[in-house]
Amino acid sequence: MKTILVIGASGFVGRHLAKSLLAEGCAVRCLARDPARVHDLATLGCEILKGDISNLDSLQQALASVQAIYVSIHTLSPQPNSAADQRFMAVEQNGLKNIITACQSNGVRRLIYVTSLGVTADASSEWLRERWQAEQFLLGSGLDVTILRPGMIVGVGGRGFDMLASRAKKSITIGLGGKQKMRTIAVNDLIYYLVGVLGDSHAYGQCYDVGSDDVLTNSQMVDAIAEILSRRPPIELQIPRSLLGLLAPAMERAGKLPKGATKGFVDSLQADMSGDPRPIRTLVPRTLLSFRQSAEKILKITSTTQGEI
Numbered sequence: 001m002k003t004i005l006v007i008g009a010s011g012f013v014g015r016h017l018a019k020s021l022l023a024e025g026c027a028v029r030c031l032a033r034d035p036a037r038v039h040d041l042a043t044l045g046c047e048i049l050k051g052d053i054s055n056l057d058s059l060q061q062a063l064a065s066v067q068a069i070y071v072s073i074h075t076l077s078p079q080p081n082s083a084a085d086q087r088f089m090a091v092e093q094n095g096l097k098n099i100i101t102a103c104q105s106n107g108v109r110r111l112i113y114v115t116s117l118g119v120t121a122d123a124s125s126e127w128l129r130e131r132w133q134a135e136q137f138l139l140g141s142g143l144d145v146t147i148l149r150p151g152m153i154v155g156v157g158g159r160g161f162d163m164l165a166s167r168a169k170k171s172i173t174i175g176l177g178g179k180q181k182m183r184t185i186a187v188n189d190l191i192y193y194l195v196g197v198l199g200d201s202h203a204y205g206q207c208y209d210v211g212s213d214d215v216l217t218n219s220q221m222v223d224a225i226a227e228i229l230s231r232r233p234p235i236e237l238q239i240p241r242s243l244l245g246l247l248a249p250a251m252e253r254a255g256k257l258p259k260g261a262t263k264g265f266v267d268s269l270q271a272d273m274s275g276d277p278r279p280i281r282t283l284v285p286r287t288l289l290s291f292r293q294s295a296e297k298i299l300k301i302t303s304t305t306q307g308e309i
Helices: 012-023 037-046 056-062 090-106 125-139 157-167 188-197 218-228 242-257 261-270 279-281 291-306
Strands: 002-007 027-032 047-050 068-071 108-116 144-149 153-154 172-175 179-187 208-209 215-217 235-238
Touching: 002 242, 012 027, 012 037, 012 188, 027 056, 037 047, 037 108, 047 056, 056 090, 090 125, 090 144, 108 125, 108 291, 125 144, 125 172, 125 235, 153 157, 157 172, 157 218, 157 291, 172 218, 179 188, 179 291, 188 261, 188 291, 208 279, 215 218
Parallel strands: 002 027, 002 068, 027 047, 068 108, 108 144, 144 208, 153 179, 172 235
Antiparallel strands: 179 215
16 A cells, blocks of 8 residues: 655645545545644544644655655745745745655655646746746656646635636626636546556656646636526626736735735736646546536535535
8 A cells, every 4th residue: 555645635636635545545644734624634544744844854754654745735825934025935945845855865756746837937927937946846856756737726625716606606796817718627637637647657757737628718717607507697897917916015915925926826817828738638548527517516516515605
């Protein structure tokens, strides 16, 4: 039985991943700043260790007797114990250095990392550029690294999809992203890919864009969700990116976000995030759900269990 470490198990993708790995028969260990947030995973059989990527000692302990590690973290969210002037990618970059050090100390070679579509060396967004640098650091570490780049992940609990669903329920909504298009992927399809590349040596040293055939604007996704819910699509008021850029520092202070996080997000809205999903489809064949298929399935389940979204 392989022991797999999941970093980011308290998050949307990491939680789904941990459950899927358990179902595959793996022994799953999760590193969490607050073990109480992953209590449900503990009840399913996950081993929970308290720790953080900024703490090398906790990583050394977490990686003992592990065969592979998944890293799925989100640096645009508030980062506990970070300095007020610390840039938003600093926590992740320093954490990845600690992860590599701990992997090398414990003889762990297999590492799978989740980033985002649009990650390039010359991206308009600092967040995307620095994530490209993080990818290059991992690929140059000497470990057997695979990187998956999803776009809009469709699933309840995902910040992007939950925001779209919330907007679809309103009569008037504020739009972000304008005409930017993003490739979509159902969370279960993303998890299938993450698990599917685990033991495949052909995936070592590779970056894969992942997603369905749907490349949609936020407005198109909101309208589709509204139609599924039998609602009239909301009237959308678009905020110019230039204004969002001016408001970014205040939004960061109000949301207690890392420095530069909001501007990094705003800048990422300038270019389409479509990528090329064909290479991974050859490696890990799967019939993917369209945006509408995945949204219908999710919203039907949610409306049944909760009464509404």
